[in-house]
Amino acid sequence: MGNKIIFGRYHNSNSWFHRLDPRTKLVGIFFLMIALFIVNNLWVLLGAFGAILLLILTTKTPILSFLRSLKGIAFILLFTVSFQIIFSRKGEMLWKGEFTLDLLRILIVVILLVLFIFSKRLLPKARMMQFLVIVIGFFLLQYFKVFDLDFGNFLTKNIATYKIKIYDGGLYTSLKIVLRVMSILFISSLLTLTTKPEEITLGIEKLLSPLAKLKVNVSTFAMMISIALRYIPTLIVQANKILRSQASRGVDFGEAKLSEKIKQIISLLVPMFVIAYNQAEDLANAMEARGYVPQNKRSSINVIKFKFIDGLILILIVGLLVTTITLKAIGYAI
Amino acid sequence: MGINFQDVSFAYYIPRNKKKTRYQLTDVNLKINAENEFIGIVGHTGSGKSTLVQLMNALNRPTLGSIEVLGIRVIRKSKTLLKPIRQNVGLVFQFPEYQLFEQTSLDDIMFGPKNFGFTKEEAKENALEAARIVGLNEELLEKNPFTLSGGEMRKVAISGILASKPKILIFDEPTVGLDPKTKTELMNLLVDLNKMGKTIIIVTHDMEVVSRYCNRVIVLEEGKIALDLPKEELFSKKELLDKYSLDYPVLMKLLQRIKDQYQVDIDVNKFTLEEAYLEIKKVLGKSHG
Ligand SMILES: Nc1ncnc2c1ncn2[C@@H]1O[C@H](COP(=O)(O)OP(=O)(O)OP(=O)(O)O)[C@@H](O)[C@H]1O
Ligand SMILES: [Mg+2]
Numbered sequence: 001m002g003n004k005i006i007f008g009r010y011h012n013s014n015s016w017f018h019r020l021d022p023r024t025k026l027v028g029i030f031f032l033m034i035a036l037f038i039v040n041n042l043w044v045l046l047g048a049f050g051a052i053l054l055l056i057l058t059t060k061t062p063i064l065s066f067l068r069s070l071k072g073i074a075f076i077l078l079f080t081v082s083f084q085i086i087f088s089r090k091g092e093m094l095w096k097g098e099f100t101l102d103l104l105r106i107l108i109v110v111i112l113l114v115l116f117i118f119s120k121r122l123l124p125k126a127r128m129m130q131f132l133v134i135v136i137g138f139f140l141l142q143y144f145k146v147f148d149l150d151f152g153n154f155l156t157k158n159i160a161t162y163k164i165k166i167y168d169g170g171l172y173t174s175l176k177i178v179l180r181v182m183s184i185l186f187i188s189s190l191l192t193l194t195t196k197p198e199e200i201t202l203g204i205e206k207l208l209s210p211l212a213k214l215k216v217n218v219s220t221f222a223m224m225i226s227i228a229l230r231y232i233p234t235l236i237v238q239a240n241k242i243l244r245s246q247a248s249r250g251v252d253f254g255e256a257k258l259s260e261k262i263k264q265i266i267s268l269l270v271p272m273f274v275i276a277y278n279q280a281e282d283l284a285n286a287m288e289a290r291g292y293v294p295q296n297k298r299s300s301i302n303v304i305k306f307k308f309i310d311g312l313i314l315i316l317i318v319g320l321l322v323t324t325i326t327l328k329a330i331g332y333a334i
Numbered sequence: 335m336g337i338n339f340q341d342v343s344f345a346y347y348i349p350r351n352k353k354k355t356r357y358q359l360t361d362v363n364l365k366i367n368a369e370n371e372f373i374g375i376v377g378h379t380g381s382g383k384s385t386l387v388q389l390m391n392a393l394n395r396p397t398l399g400s401i402e403v404l405g406i407r408v409i410r411k412s413k414t415l416l417k418p419i420r421q422n423v424g425l426v427f428q429f430p431e432y433q434l435f436e437q438t439s440l441d442d443i444m445f446g447p448k449n450f451g452f453t454k455e456e457a458k459e460n461a462l463e464a465a466r467i468v469g470l471n472e473e474l475l476e477k478n479p480f481t482l483s484g485g486e487m488r489k490v491a492i493s494g495i496l497a498s499k500p501k502i503l504i505f506d507e508p509t510v511g512l513d514p515k516t517k518t519e520l521m522n523l524l525v526d527l528n529k530m531g532k533t534i535i536i537v538t539h540d541m542e543v544v545s546r547y548c549n550r551v552i553v554l555e556e557g558k559i560a561l562d563l564p565k566e567e568l569f570s571k572k573e574l575l576d577k578y579s580l581d582y583p584v585l586m587k588l589l590q591r592i593k594d595q596y597q598v599d600i601d602v603n604k605f606t607l608e609e610a611y612l613e614i615k616k617v618l619g620k621s622h623g
Contacts, residue, residue, distance in 0.1 A: 238432075244393050245433035248425040249494060250417055250449030267445070270435035274480065 022203030090169025377554030424500030
């Protein structure tokens with residue numbers, strides 16, 4: 001079950017992209033990311049994103065697995081974007097809103113909050129949506145003249161006035177952030193979805209092999225990476241076990257004071273270190289018993305081959321990167 | 335009062351489409367007393383034994399159905415305080431030594447009771463008592479648990495559960511990785527605890543242990559309770575043992591062989607060496623007397 005977390009991502013649909021040399025993919029994707037950081041023009045970014053979507057289509061991997069990679073940062077992204085939009089003062093002003101705070105509105109927000117907290121219990125997954133509804137509802141309130149009914153001026157007495165101005169600069173910046181982040185996430189997902197972990201490690205090993213001339217032991221390094229990757233799911237399973245053992249000793253991981261929290265984390269970390277250390281030692285012994293000598297040359301079951309198409313694609317990508325850099329250097333607003 | 339499972343099914347993972355849920359346990363109905371029971375849970379690997387015992391102290395909560403533990407009802411969405419359950423139903427995991435983390439063994443044993451709201455003095459008192467029950471040397475208590483031997487570490491871990499004074503004690507494969515002597519010591523400890531009135535539940539693959547120590551046997555197969563019956567009944571029905579490919583205890587095998595070979599009237603349902611010896615002696619006495 002832990003395997004799913006790291007390795008379950010590989011989607012075997014055997015497209016042309018799957019069959020590319022992992023080195024091509026690693027280098028290509030690295031260059032593309034650099035290019036994406038250099039580019040700072042909305043339309044170019046939009047084009048790049050569109051191109052990436054097209055590329056994804058040709059790999060026959062479900063678009064859903066890409067969207068899943070967004071899940072982790074969706075909230076941060078939304079936050080950044082809203083801050084950009086509200087506080088940026090660049091460019092022309094597009095819209096100006098004034099919103100006033102009075103007792104009635106405070107009351108309504110409190111009621112909305114209560115509803116929100118209450119409904120969170122019923123529908124924990126829809127939290128985000130509800131948050132949005134509240135924020136939007138709050139802003140809409142001032143346009144509902146319904147509340148301007150004369151309740152006597154106590155309830156509707158103005159407490160404070162806030163001004164919100166939205167500039168097109170902020171809008172552009174936030175759009176660019178979204179496009180760039182999504183592009184980068186999607187192409188890195190493209191790597192893990194279309195390349196087996198073994199191939200990735202082998203690719204890294206081969207790419208680093210020139211370092212051997214500098215007396216860096218590349219195959220040991222690659223072995224370390226693949227072992228580390230291999231052990232992540234195992235450690236997750238172990239962590240889950242420790243979590244459960246400590247929970248049956250009365251640890252309540254949900255709620256605690258800071259001092260207790262620290263103790264709880266220690267009660268998790270110390271056993272994890274002990275287990276990881278023991279496992280590492282066992283593994284080292286087992287490898288040695290089976291004749292693993294770090295310095296020796298080893299052959300690999302997976303053979304990777306640099307084909308014509310790999311060369312073509314690399315030339316294309318390098319060309320793209322060089323063009324981007326040159327255009328930027330000359331002073332084009334890309 | 336005790337533990338009462340009502341139509342419990344459990345799945346670790348519920349997919350979006352709930353109809354596709356694969357349950358690790360299905361339709362479990364079970365009643366366990368809070369006193370004096372000694373239950374063995376057996377079944378093939380992956381049959382759901384560990385999952386079942388983790389439902390008993392609310393580490394897992396039922397996906398369907400409900401469980402009542404010492405008067406507290408647990409359902410999937412229950413927000414009730416689970417600590418009283420965790421305290422009264424002590425669960426000792428397989429390789430419990432991996433849960434140790436404190437500087438000294440004594441501190442580690444006191445960790446549970448302190449979490450459950452005992453004062454420091456009470457916790458210490460409980461810890462010392464628990465250590466005495468499991469036969470831990472006083473001087474070991476001041477040592478760092480990681481410097482102890484495997485068997486000693488396990489004793490520390492078990493004391494850590496005992497010190498919270500649970501009414502029901504569950505052991506998930508407690509004897510794995512222990513030498514025969516330590517294993518016997520541990521099983522004798524469980525017998526003592528049982529005599530003190532506690533209910534003991536052990537998950538095991540060892541039918542010798544089941545035949546010797548348990549009163550009641552629960553056989554799990556593919557997430558369902560296949561059998562739940564007194565030990566004597568299970569071992570008197572050869573077809574049941576064969577059906578669930580459970581091992582015969584050695585003593586019973588021996589008695590059965592004597593019975594088949596010499597056509598004597600001998601009771602094969604003897605689970606300890608002493609009982610078996612007396613039975614053979616009785617039969618021998620008859621034929622030689
Ligand atoms: N944390 C978990 N997440 C998801 N699935 C799990 C988890 N723990 C166990 N399972 C699955 O639940 C099923 C029952 O597992 P369980 O550990 O209860 O079996 P068991 O009878 O204790 O086996 P064993 O004798 O090997 O300990 C198995 O199919 C297992 O893969
Ligand atoms: Mg188990």
